[in-house]
Amino acid sequence: MMGRMNDRTEVDGVVDVHSAVAEHAAEIATARKDICRIATAGSVDDGKSTLIGRLLYDSKAVFEDQYEAVARASKGDYVDLALLTDGLRAEREQGITIDVAYRYFSTPRRTFILADTPGHVQYTRNMVTGASTADLAIVLVDARKGLLEQSRRHAFLASLLRVPHLVVAVNKMDLVDWSEEVFERISDEFSAFAAKLNVPDLTVVPISALNGDNVVTHSPNSPWYEGPTLLHHLEHVHVAGDRNLTDPRFPVQYVIRPQSDAFHDYRGYAGTVASGVLRTGDEVQVLPSGLTTTIAAIDGPRGPVEEAFAPMAVTVRLADDLDVSRGDLICRPANAPQVTQDLDALVCWMADEPLRPRQRLAIKHTTRSVRAVVKELTYRLDVNTLHREQGATELGLNDIGRVQLRTTQPLFVDDYLRNRVTGRFIVVDEATNATVGAGMLTPAG
Template identity: 65%
Template sequence: MDLLRFSTAGSVDDGKSTLIGRLLFDSKGIFEDQLAAIEQTSRRRGYSQVDLALLTDGLRAEREQGITIDVAYRYFATPKRKFIIADTPGHVQYTRNMVTGASTADLAIVLVDARKGVLEQSRRHAFIASLLGIPHLVVAVNKMDLVGYDEAVYDAIQQEFADWASRLDVHDIAFIPISALHGDNVVQRSLAMPWYQGPSLLYHLEHVYIGSDRNLIDVRFPVQWIVRPQTEAHHDYRGYAGQVAAGVFKKGDEVVVLPSGHRTRIKRLETMDGEVETAMPPLSVTMLLEDELDISRGDMICRPHNQPAVTQDFEAMVCWMADAPLRAGSRYSLKHTTRSVKAVVDDLRYRMDVNTLHRDEGAAELGLNEIGRVRIRTSTPLLLDKYELSRTTGGFILIDETTLDTVG
């Protein structure tokens, strides 16, 4: 059974947490004691029905304000597929939390309030989903019950969003009219909207095809750990442990180790369950090679005729997550796959307005939650791919050297 990771995003009070609560509730993904607890809380607050948003709003500050602040993860499964949900904040000041929650997602659900239409934050979240390379986007037009399940309202929102999203790098967008509060088109098709002929949200999540999203061509294995057991029985054992970032590795394949350039062949592939013949993302394996080579953490094993770029200078899009702004000349630690290096921001090329997609090339800094393109120089070369080829080998984080906070 395969796994789908998806995130939810949208403007404040669009009903993200209620939608996730409805998915969990209607798919029998919550325990009886959890249901009893939220029923009790709902009664205590004087609500006429169970507030399903309480299932995901975990922080006390969230429950008191009725908003999502941190990223809340929830897990459930149906007979078709397993799911990990990241419920991300809608407030603009928590954009960094949204980026964190959505960075590993296969699919993003952007909620739009049917009464309000497409707002600034809806566009922001769709742009961030595009920037993060999330291949599938679902626009869930929520609160259809509050507009009388009017098809014209849904059609207008669909047209406006589609026109704007045509400027983004998103190839698969689905639109679904729902009412998270009443369950319309969430798990079951709605009788209140006979004009909608598409699937329910859960059916779409169960059947969206993600097999082609993985890059199985560009073979990449960042070495995380050198395995050398200190026992007599395994005296000559030398394995290289890590997670396959892209491509397919097979026993007997010719490989090259970067940055040294030494070539060898794969002798064996092992997991915690024993030896395997092939390994592909996101499998964690220990790789044994035919030759004894000097390999360290941060090195990368790939194919001789398909290698990443080896460079110390590159440009990248950055979402800034710190109170102190990013400026040209700032120095940070940079973590890319399993390698950590020193880095300096040479230049801020432009700051992006995520609502208009305008590039401000005169910007002197990136503030908290802002997104822009920067030029970076590192102390030692990195092994980089374009982000659209591999989110693992094309992405990185910036770390403040003093506080050790992740800042970008």
């Protein structure tokens, strides 16, 4: 493998290692049971929490005492699996999801992190939070109601956040007598809408989350459906290839200088590889200084490694003693991100107090924190109609709009479409230290 990994070609000074590293990453991912991050979305009462409960239960990720507690709390003749995810008292009382709930389960093939996000329009910010790191988004649609405004809203948000894979789960098919005509109508309508959103991968599955039909095993109620079950698709969707293995980006999180005689010469820079591949011996550049050196060694949790790629957490040692600190970024000299103090981004506002021009805020981008001022609000986006309101003067809670910011210090950024880590940032209220917004650096179009 290592021999093949070193067979690489130079294209305009940039090392093209994507195919070889993707193969290597896929092998390691298989051995370690690759992690797939999933966000669920959809309108109110479409069954998101019930679906997650079903996946947890059928994958044996629920303890017996948990199931018994849910069974006792359930009303009616069936066990309400939604109670496995709706943990807040207000959620249980109202039968709705309010906060983002993360749940974990594994199959022999893959480990999953599930984010159950609210369906109400006033919780758009929660959906953005859950989908910002997702590899795949599941949008549930009630077979009786068809494609609703909130279903379109969440599909648009998933495409805006560049979630690579989208699954439409047409739920409650048992309530429409497993009608193939109803399923095909919803599938065609959603496919036509998704074509406008540049969704790279779309899969539509008919299910009944309550009864488990087509969730883990094929249901005899839908002999006309020849596609995969939901879990089979989640297990086999290829997520390793979605990672950017071309652009090496290593934000420095912490400088390690052990206070020990045995390691008195040790100086390492710890962090998580944001994208690309780092190898011992590679020539690298440190931003913002622009100084170049080579990688002397890479230390992983279990000792030295020859190479590191996203999302590995490692410590990088450099051949030269450079001034490197938290917030700096290590990259390749011929493949560096843009260094800028002017940000043009789509911002989802998450605070009650609206965002307005000339407002002063703090920006956290990877491991770098800077202060910023809002230069201009270009437009506010209506996520229902995709209309741009050019005359908007502020962004309110859950609003999304294009904002121009000026930072006090330079940031090292990429286009969000190319790199979801270096292409995003959060906005922080300096007074309360609360996260009040999330931004994506996407070109105006």
